[in-house]
Amino acid sequence: MSAEWPLWEIFIRGQHGLNHRHVGSLHAPDAEMAMRHARDVYTRRNEGVSIWVVPSVAITASSPSDKGPMFEPSQDKVYRHPSFFDIPDEIGHM
Amino acid sequence: MYAQMVTSEATQDDPEKLAAFQARIDAGEKIEPKDWMPEGYRKTLIRQIGQHAHSEIVGQLPEGNWITRAPTLERKAILLAKVQDEAGHGLYLYCAAETLGVSRDELTEALLAGKMKYSSIFNYPTLTWADIGAVGWLVDGAAIMNQVPLQRTSFGPYSRAMIRICKEESFHQRQGFDIMRKMATGTEAQRRMAQDALNRFWYPSLMMFGPSDKDSVHSAQSMRWKIKMNTNDELRQKFVDQTVPQAEYLGLTVPDPDLRWNAEKGGYDFSEPDWTEFFEVLKGNGPCNAERLAARQKAWDDGAWVREGLMAHAAKRAAAPLAAE
Numbered sequence: 001m002s003a004e005w006p007l008w009e010i011f012i013r014g015q016h017g018l019n020h021r022h023v024g025s026l027h028a029p030d031a032e033m034a035m036r037h038a039r040d041v042y043t044r045r046n047e048g049v050s051i052w053v054v055p056s057v058a059i060t061a062s063s064p065s066d067k068g069p070m071f072e073p074s075q076d077k078v079y080r081h082p083s084f085f086d087i088p089d090e091i092g093h094m
Numbered sequence: 095m096y097a098q099m100v101t102s103e104a105t106q107d108d109p110e111k112l113a114a115f116q117a118r119i120d121a122g123e124k125i126e127p128k129d130w131m132p133e134g135y136r137k138t139l140i141r142q143i144g145q146h147a148h149s150e151i152v153g154q155l156p157e158g159n160w161i162t163r164a165p166t167l168e169r170k171a172i173l174l175a176k177v178q179d180e181a182g183h184g185l186y187l188y189c190a191a192e193t194l195g196v197s198r199d200e201l202t203e204a205l206l207a208g209k210m211k212y213s214s215i216f217n218y219p220t221l222t223w224a225d226i227g228a229v230g231w232l233v234d235g236a237a238i239m240n241q242v243p244l245q246r247t248s249f250g251p252y253s254r255a256m257i258r259i260c261k262e263e264s265f266h267q268r269q270g271f272d273i274m275r276k277m278a279t280g281t282e283a284q285r286r287m288a289q290d291a292l293n294r295f296w297y298p299s300l301m302m303f304g305p306s307d308k309d310s311v312h313s314a315q316s317m318r319w320k321i322k323m324n325t326n327d328e329l330r331q332k333f334v335d336q337t338v339p340q341a342e343y344l345g346l347t348v349p350d351p352d353l354r355w356n357a358e359k360g361g362y363d364f365s366e367p368d369w370t371e372f373f374e375v376l377k378g379n380g381p382c383n384a385e386r387l388a389a390r391q392k393a394w395d396d397g398a399w400v401r402e403g404l405m406a407h408a409a410k411r412a413a414a415p416l417a418a419e
Contacts, residue, residue, distance in 0.1 A: 003405055004197055004198070004199045005401065005404070005405065007189075007192070024186060024189055024254075024255075024258070025189045025192075026185060026189065027198060029401075029404035029405045029407065029408040030404075030407075030408035030411065030412075033404065033408075040178075040182075041182050041185055041186075044175075044178070044179070044182065045262075061128065063128065064126070064128050064129045064130070
Protein backbone atom coordinates (compact mmCIF):
# COMPACT_ATOMS: atom_id res chain seq x y z
CA MET A 1 0.00 0.00 0.00
CA SER A 2 1.53 3.32 -1.00
CA ALA A 3 -1.42 5.67 -0.53
CA GLU A 4 -0.39 9.05 0.83
CA TRP A 5 -1.92 10.06 4.17
CA PRO A 6 -4.99 12.20 3.46
CA LEU A 7 -5.08 15.93 4.11
CA TRP A 8 -6.90 17.48 7.08
CA GLU A 9 -7.84 21.11 7.68
CA ILE A 10 -7.08 22.37 11.18
CA PHE A 11 -9.17 24.87 13.12
CA ILE A 12 -8.06 26.28 16.48
CA ARG A 13 -9.97 28.18 19.13
CA GLY A 14 -7.38 30.67 20.32
CA GLN A 15 -9.12 31.72 23.53
CA HIS A 16 -12.32 30.91 25.33
CA GLY A 17 -15.20 32.79 23.73
CA LEU A 18 -13.67 33.06 20.25
CA ASN A 19 -14.55 31.13 17.10
CA HIS A 20 -12.41 28.29 15.88
CA ARG A 21 -10.23 29.69 13.10
CA HIS A 22 -8.63 27.92 10.17
CA VAL A 23 -4.87 27.80 10.75
CA GLY A 24 -3.61 25.39 8.10
CA SER A 25 -3.58 21.78 7.07
CA LEU A 26 -1.61 18.58 7.60
CA HIS A 27 -1.45 14.93 6.58
CA ALA A 28 -2.57 12.13 8.89
CA PRO A 29 -3.90 8.59 8.47
CA ASP A 30 -6.99 9.20 10.61
CA ALA A 31 -8.76 11.75 12.82
CA GLU A 32 -7.00 10.63 15.99
CA MET A 33 -3.54 11.09 14.45
CA ALA A 34 -4.63 14.34 12.80
CA MET A 35 -5.50 15.62 16.28
CA ARG A 36 -2.10 14.62 17.68
CA HIS A 37 -0.26 16.19 14.77
CA ALA A 38 -2.35 19.37 14.96
CA ARG A 39 -1.43 19.71 18.60
CA ASP A 40 2.29 19.36 17.78
CA VAL A 41 2.31 21.50 14.65
CA TYR A 42 -0.08 24.31 15.53
CA THR A 43 -0.13 24.74 19.33
CA ARG A 44 3.51 24.71 20.42
CA ARG A 45 3.22 28.18 21.94
CA ASN A 46 -0.14 28.31 23.71
CA GLU A 47 -2.00 29.13 20.50
CA GLY A 48 -5.16 27.28 21.43
CA VAL A 49 -7.65 25.87 23.89
CA SER A 50 -9.53 23.64 21.42
CA ILE A 51 -8.84 21.96 18.07
CA TRP A 52 -11.11 20.79 15.24
CA VAL A 53 -9.75 18.51 12.50
CA VAL A 54 -11.79 18.13 9.31
CA PRO A 55 -10.96 15.96 6.28
CA SER A 56 -10.08 18.39 3.46
CA VAL A 57 -12.24 16.42 1.02
CA ALA A 58 -15.29 17.22 3.18
CA ILE A 59 -14.99 20.94 2.43
CA THR A 60 -17.01 22.42 -0.42
CA ALA A 61 -15.58 25.77 -1.52
CA SER A 62 -17.18 28.51 -3.59
CA SER A 63 -15.57 28.94 -6.97
CA PRO A 64 -13.56 32.09 -7.78
CA SER A 65 -15.53 32.46 -11.04
CA ASP A 66 -18.75 32.75 -8.99
CA LYS A 67 -17.35 35.67 -7.03
CA GLY A 68 -19.42 38.20 -8.99
CA PRO A 69 -22.87 36.56 -8.77
CA MET A 70 -22.22 35.44 -5.17
CA PHE A 71 -20.97 38.61 -3.54
CA GLU A 72 -21.67 41.61 -5.73
CA PRO A 73 -25.45 41.79 -5.12
CA SER A 74 -24.83 42.86 -1.52
CA GLN A 75 -22.70 45.82 -2.60
CA ASP A 76 -25.69 47.97 -3.67
CA LYS A 77 -27.76 47.19 -0.58
CA VAL A 78 -26.26 49.86 1.59
CA TYR A 79 -29.55 50.17 3.52
CA ARG A 80 -28.54 46.96 5.30
CA HIS A 81 -26.01 48.99 7.28
CA PRO A 82 -27.14 51.19 10.19
CA SER A 83 -25.05 54.11 8.87
CA PHE A 84 -27.53 54.38 5.94
CA PHE A 85 -30.11 56.07 8.17
CA ASP A 86 -29.91 59.65 9.38
CA ILE A 87 -30.76 59.94 13.04
CA PRO A 88 -31.30 63.52 14.32
CA ASP A 89 -28.67 64.68 16.83
CA GLU A 90 -31.39 65.37 19.44
CA ILE A 91 -32.19 61.67 19.53
CA GLY A 92 -28.72 60.85 20.75
CA HIS A 93 -27.36 57.34 20.69
CA MET A 94 -29.44 54.71 18.93
CA MET B 95 18.48 32.11 0.55
CA TYR B 96 16.53 29.09 1.72
CA ALA B 97 15.43 29.08 -1.91
CA GLN B 98 18.46 29.85 -4.06
CA MET B 99 18.67 30.46 -7.78
CA VAL B 100 15.08 29.49 -8.50
CA THR B 101 14.67 29.69 -12.25
CA SER B 102 11.33 31.09 -13.29
CA GLU B 103 9.33 29.17 -15.87
CA ALA B 104 8.45 30.74 -19.17
CA THR B 105 4.77 31.24 -19.52
CA GLN B 106 2.68 30.87 -22.67
CA ASP B 107 -0.71 32.06 -21.62
CA ASP B 108 -3.31 34.29 -23.16
CA PRO B 109 -1.81 37.85 -23.05
CA GLU B 110 -5.14 39.31 -21.91
CA LYS B 111 -5.38 36.93 -18.95
CA LEU B 112 -1.73 37.56 -18.13
CA ALA B 113 -2.29 41.31 -18.05
CA ALA B 114 -5.33 40.94 -15.79
CA PHE B 115 -3.32 38.66 -13.50
CA GLN B 116 -0.45 41.16 -13.33
CA ALA B 117 -2.92 43.94 -12.57
CA ARG B 118 -4.23 41.99 -9.58
CA ILE B 119 -0.69 41.54 -8.26
CA ASP B 120 0.17 45.20 -8.85
CA ALA B 121 -2.96 46.16 -6.91
CA GLY B 122 -1.66 44.13 -3.96
CA GLU B 123 -4.32 41.41 -4.20
CA LYS B 124 -3.42 37.94 -2.95
CA ILE B 125 -3.63 35.07 -5.42
CA GLU B 126 -5.43 32.04 -3.94
CA PRO B 127 -5.04 28.39 -5.04
CA LYS B 128 -8.28 28.17 -7.03
CA ASP B 129 -7.71 31.48 -8.87
CA TRP B 130 -6.48 31.47 -12.44
CA MET B 131 -2.70 31.79 -12.58
CA PRO B 132 -0.09 31.53 -15.34
CA GLU B 133 1.55 28.11 -15.63
CA GLY B 134 4.94 29.77 -15.12
CA TYR B 135 3.80 31.34 -11.84
CA ARG B 136 2.53 27.99 -10.59
CA LYS B 137 5.66 26.05 -11.56
CA THR B 138 8.08 28.68 -10.26
CA LEU B 139 6.24 28.76 -6.94
CA ILE B 140 6.24 24.96 -6.60
CA ARG B 141 9.98 24.98 -7.16
CA GLN B 142 10.62 27.85 -4.75
CA ILE B 143 8.30 26.77 -1.93
CA GLY B 144 9.41 23.15 -2.34
CA GLN B 145 13.07 24.13 -2.08
CA HIS B 146 12.28 26.24 0.94
CA ALA B 147 10.42 23.33 2.60
CA HIS B 148 13.26 20.90 1.87
CA SER B 149 15.70 23.37 3.43
CA GLU B 150 13.70 23.46 6.66
CA ILE B 151 13.68 19.67 6.87
CA VAL B 152 17.32 19.08 5.86
CA GLY B 153 18.25 22.00 8.14
CA GLN B 154 17.28 19.86 11.11
CA LEU B 155 20.23 17.55 10.47
CA PRO B 156 23.22 19.79 11.30
CA GLU B 157 21.49 20.91 14.50
CA GLY B 158 20.13 17.50 15.42
CA ASN B 159 23.78 16.47 15.47
CA TRP B 160 24.21 18.33 18.79
CA ILE B 161 20.98 17.50 20.64
CA THR B 162 22.54 14.57 22.50
CA ARG B 163 25.68 16.57 23.28
CA ALA B 164 24.24 19.95 24.32
CA PRO B 165 26.23 21.30 27.28
CA THR B 166 23.28 21.64 29.70
CA LEU B 167 19.79 20.23 30.04
CA GLU B 168 18.35 23.71 29.38
CA ARG B 169 20.35 24.11 26.16
CA LYS B 170 19.21 20.66 25.12
CA ALA B 171 15.53 21.49 25.69
CA ILE B 172 15.94 24.76 23.75
CA LEU B 173 17.68 23.05 20.84
CA LEU B 174 15.03 20.33 20.74
CA ALA B 175 12.31 23.00 20.59
CA LYS B 176 14.13 24.76 17.78
CA VAL B 177 14.61 21.61 15.72
CA GLN B 178 10.92 20.76 16.27
CA ASP B 179 10.05 24.24 14.95
CA GLU B 180 12.04 23.52 11.79
CA ALA B 181 9.95 20.40 11.20
CA GLY B 182 6.84 22.55 11.64
CA HIS B 183 8.17 25.14 9.19
CA GLY B 184 8.76 22.39 6.64
CA LEU B 185 5.19 21.20 7.11
CA TYR B 186 3.65 24.68 6.68
CA LEU B 187 5.60 25.09 3.46
CA TYR B 188 4.84 21.64 2.03
CA CYS B 189 1.15 22.36 2.64
CA ALA B 190 1.47 25.71 0.83
CA ALA B 191 3.13 23.95 -2.13
CA GLU B 192 0.43 21.28 -2.16
CA THR B 193 -2.27 23.88 -2.84
CA LEU B 194 -0.57 24.30 -6.25
CA GLY B 195 -1.31 20.73 -7.28
CA VAL B 196 1.75 18.75 -6.20
CA SER B 197 1.77 16.24 -3.35
CA ARG B 198 4.17 16.19 -0.42
CA ASP B 199 5.34 12.69 -1.33
CA GLU B 200 6.11 13.86 -4.88
CA LEU B 201 8.18 16.72 -3.49
CA THR B 202 10.06 14.39 -1.13
CA GLU B 203 10.73 11.93 -3.94
CA ALA B 204 12.01 14.77 -6.17
CA LEU B 205 14.42 15.81 -3.40
CA LEU B 206 15.68 12.25 -2.91
CA ALA B 207 16.10 11.80 -6.68
CA GLY B 208 18.26 14.95 -6.76
CA LYS B 209 15.70 16.79 -8.93
CA MET B 210 15.03 19.42 -6.27
CA LYS B 211 17.47 21.28 -4.09
CA TYR B 212 17.77 22.66 -0.57
CA SER B 213 19.86 25.57 0.63
CA SER B 214 23.63 25.22 0.15
CA ILE B 215 24.23 26.19 3.80
CA PHE B 216 23.09 22.84 5.18
CA ASN B 217 25.90 21.04 3.39
CA TYR B 218 28.40 22.40 5.91
CA PRO B 219 29.16 20.40 9.07
CA THR B 220 28.53 21.51 12.67
CA LEU B 221 31.85 20.55 14.25
CA THR B 222 31.58 22.17 17.68
CA TRP B 223 28.87 23.46 20.03
CA ALA B 224 29.77 27.01 18.96
CA ASP B 225 28.59 26.07 15.45
CA ILE B 226 25.07 25.70 16.86
CA GLY B 227 25.37 29.30 18.04
CA ALA B 228 26.67 30.42 14.65
CA VAL B 229 23.89 28.60 12.81
CA GLY B 230 21.18 30.30 14.88
CA TRP B 231 22.79 33.72 14.81
CA LEU B 232 24.00 33.82 11.18
CA VAL B 233 22.00 31.23 9.24
CA ASP B 234 18.65 31.98 10.84
CA GLY B 235 19.56 35.67 10.76
CA ALA B 236 20.09 35.45 7.00
CA ALA B 237 16.87 33.46 6.61
CA ILE B 238 14.90 36.14 8.45
CA MET B 239 16.23 38.80 6.06
CA ASN B 240 14.56 36.94 3.22
CA GLN B 241 11.46 35.70 5.00
CA VAL B 242 10.25 38.97 6.48
CA PRO B 243 9.62 40.58 3.06
CA LEU B 244 8.15 37.28 1.77
CA GLN B 245 5.28 37.71 4.23
CA ARG B 246 3.98 40.15 1.59
CA THR B 247 4.39 37.73 -1.33
CA SER B 248 1.49 37.55 -3.80
CA PHE B 249 0.55 33.88 -3.23
CA GLY B 250 -1.82 33.67 -0.24
CA PRO B 251 -0.82 30.27 1.22
CA TYR B 252 2.91 31.10 0.91
CA SER B 253 2.39 34.48 2.55
CA ARG B 254 0.44 32.94 5.44
CA ALA B 255 3.09 30.25 5.96
CA MET B 256 5.76 32.97 6.04
CA ILE B 257 3.86 34.99 8.64
CA ARG B 258 3.64 31.94 10.88
CA ILE B 259 7.32 31.08 10.35
CA CYS B 260 8.57 34.61 11.01
CA LYS B 261 6.79 34.64 14.36
CA GLU B 262 8.89 31.66 15.43
CA GLU B 263 12.15 32.44 13.67
CA SER B 264 13.17 35.29 15.94
CA PHE B 265 13.49 32.81 18.83
CA HIS B 266 15.93 30.83 16.68
CA GLN B 267 18.22 33.74 15.98
CA ARG B 268 18.21 34.93 19.58
CA GLN B 269 19.04 31.51 20.98
CA GLY B 270 21.99 31.34 18.56
CA PHE B 271 23.24 34.78 19.57
CA ASP B 272 22.85 33.80 23.22
CA ILE B 273 25.08 30.74 22.71
CA MET B 274 27.68 32.90 20.93
CA ARG B 275 27.58 35.51 23.69
CA LYS B 276 28.08 32.91 26.38
CA MET B 277 31.06 31.45 24.56
CA ALA B 278 32.57 34.78 23.52
CA THR B 279 32.62 35.87 27.17
CA GLY B 280 33.73 32.48 28.48
CA THR B 281 37.18 30.93 28.78
CA GLU B 282 39.86 31.60 26.18
CA ALA B 283 39.20 28.18 24.64
CA GLN B 284 35.47 28.93 24.37
CA ARG B 285 36.18 32.33 22.79
CA ARG B 286 38.42 30.62 20.24
CA MET B 287 35.63 28.15 19.42
CA ALA B 288 33.19 31.03 18.87
CA GLN B 289 35.68 32.82 16.58
CA ASP B 290 36.33 29.59 14.69
CA ALA B 291 32.58 29.06 14.16
CA LEU B 292 32.21 32.62 12.83
CA ASN B 293 35.22 32.07 10.53
CA ARG B 294 33.68 28.95 9.01
CA PHE B 295 30.06 30.14 8.77
CA TRP B 296 30.57 33.73 7.58
CA TYR B 297 31.04 33.16 3.86
CA PRO B 298 28.60 30.22 3.57
CA SER B 299 26.02 32.52 5.20
CA LEU B 300 26.69 35.23 2.59
CA MET B 301 26.24 32.56 -0.10
CA MET B 302 22.75 31.83 1.19
CA PHE B 303 21.46 34.88 -0.67
CA GLY B 304 22.70 33.49 -3.99
CA PRO B 305 24.93 35.20 -6.56
CA SER B 306 24.29 38.73 -7.71
CA ASP B 307 21.07 38.73 -9.71
CA LYS B 308 20.89 42.30 -10.90
CA ASP B 309 20.95 41.21 -14.54
CA SER B 310 18.92 38.02 -14.11
CA VAL B 311 15.82 37.63 -16.28
CA HIS B 312 14.41 35.04 -13.87
CA SER B 313 14.67 37.37 -10.91
CA ALA B 314 12.99 40.19 -12.82
CA GLN B 315 10.01 37.96 -13.65
CA SER B 316 9.76 36.66 -10.08
CA MET B 317 9.92 40.20 -8.74
CA ARG B 318 7.11 41.32 -11.06
CA TRP B 319 5.04 38.44 -9.75
CA LYS B 320 5.99 39.32 -6.15
CA ILE B 321 7.42 35.86 -5.57
CA LYS B 322 10.78 37.46 -4.91
CA MET B 323 10.67 40.76 -3.04
CA ASN B 324 14.29 41.99 -3.04
CA THR B 325 17.42 41.37 -5.08
CA ASN B 326 20.03 39.01 -3.62
CA ASP B 327 22.51 41.88 -3.32
CA GLU B 328 20.08 44.08 -1.38
CA LEU B 329 19.44 41.33 1.15
CA ARG B 330 23.13 40.42 1.49
CA GLN B 331 24.04 44.07 2.12
CA LYS B 332 21.32 44.34 4.75
CA PHE B 333 22.54 41.19 6.44
CA VAL B 334 26.15 42.40 6.59
CA ASP B 335 25.10 45.83 7.90
CA GLN B 336 23.07 44.21 10.65
CA THR B 337 25.55 41.50 11.61
CA VAL B 338 28.90 43.31 11.73
CA PRO B 339 27.99 45.48 14.78
CA GLN B 340 26.71 42.34 16.54
CA ALA B 341 30.06 40.61 15.92
CA GLU B 342 31.83 43.69 17.29
CA TYR B 343 29.66 43.55 20.40
CA LEU B 344 30.70 39.93 20.87
CA GLY B 345 34.36 40.92 20.47
CA LEU B 346 34.68 38.60 17.47
CA THR B 347 36.33 39.42 14.15
CA VAL B 348 34.51 39.01 10.85
CA PRO B 349 36.95 37.04 8.66
CA ASP B 350 37.17 39.67 5.94
CA PRO B 351 40.25 41.95 5.81
CA ASP B 352 38.47 44.21 3.29
CA LEU B 353 35.42 44.84 5.46
CA ARG B 354 35.00 48.61 5.81
CA TRP B 355 32.25 51.07 6.66
CA ASN B 356 31.36 53.13 3.61
CA ALA B 357 29.82 56.36 4.87
CA GLU B 358 28.81 57.42 1.37
CA LYS B 359 26.52 54.45 0.78
CA GLY B 360 25.66 54.09 4.46
CA GLY B 361 26.69 50.44 4.53
CA TYR B 362 29.71 48.16 4.71
CA ASP B 363 31.94 47.26 1.80
CA PHE B 364 32.76 43.57 2.05
CA SER B 365 34.34 40.70 0.12
CA GLU B 366 32.26 38.39 -2.02
CA PRO B 367 32.22 34.74 -1.04
CA ASP B 368 33.94 32.22 -3.29
CA TRP B 369 31.26 31.56 -5.89
CA THR B 370 33.15 28.58 -7.33
CA GLU B 371 32.72 26.89 -3.96
CA PHE B 372 29.02 27.81 -3.98
CA PHE B 373 28.41 26.20 -7.38
CA GLU B 374 30.37 23.10 -6.35
CA VAL B 375 28.16 22.75 -3.24
CA LEU B 376 25.03 23.14 -5.38
CA LYS B 377 26.32 20.45 -7.73
CA GLY B 378 26.55 18.07 -4.79
CA ASN B 379 30.25 18.44 -3.96
CA GLY B 380 29.96 20.20 -0.59
CA PRO B 381 31.39 18.67 2.60
CA CYS B 382 28.09 17.04 3.67
CA ASN B 383 25.84 16.73 0.57
CA ALA B 384 26.05 12.94 0.42
CA GLU B 385 25.56 12.56 4.17
CA ARG B 386 22.48 14.83 4.22
CA LEU B 387 20.73 13.09 1.34
CA ALA B 388 21.60 9.67 2.76
CA ALA B 389 20.02 10.68 6.08
CA ARG B 390 16.83 11.84 4.31
CA GLN B 391 16.73 8.66 2.22
CA LYS B 392 17.15 6.49 5.33
CA ALA B 393 14.39 8.34 7.18
CA TRP B 394 12.09 7.93 4.16
CA ASP B 395 12.86 4.21 3.77
CA ASP B 396 12.77 3.40 7.49
CA GLY B 397 9.49 5.27 7.88
CA ALA B 398 7.73 3.48 5.02
CA TRP B 399 6.32 0.69 7.20
CA VAL B 400 4.97 3.26 9.69
CA ARG B 401 3.23 5.28 6.97
CA GLU B 402 1.74 2.12 5.46
CA GLY B 403 0.89 0.51 8.80
CA LEU B 404 -1.03 3.53 10.06
CA MET B 405 -2.99 3.75 6.81
CA ALA B 406 -3.86 0.04 7.06
CA HIS B 407 -4.95 0.55 10.68
CA ALA B 408 -7.09 3.55 9.72
CA ALA B 409 -8.72 1.56 6.88
CA LYS B 410 -9.43 -1.37 9.20
CA ARG B 411 -10.95 0.87 11.85
CA ALA B 412 -13.09 2.69 9.26
CA ALA B 413 -14.39 -0.66 8.00
CA ALA B 414 -15.05 -2.11 11.48
CA PRO B 415 -18.45 -0.47 12.27
CA LEU B 416 -19.77 -1.59 8.87
CA ALA B 417 -18.74 -5.18 9.50
CA ALA B 418 -20.50 -5.14 12.89
CA GLU B 419 -23.89 -4.21 11.40
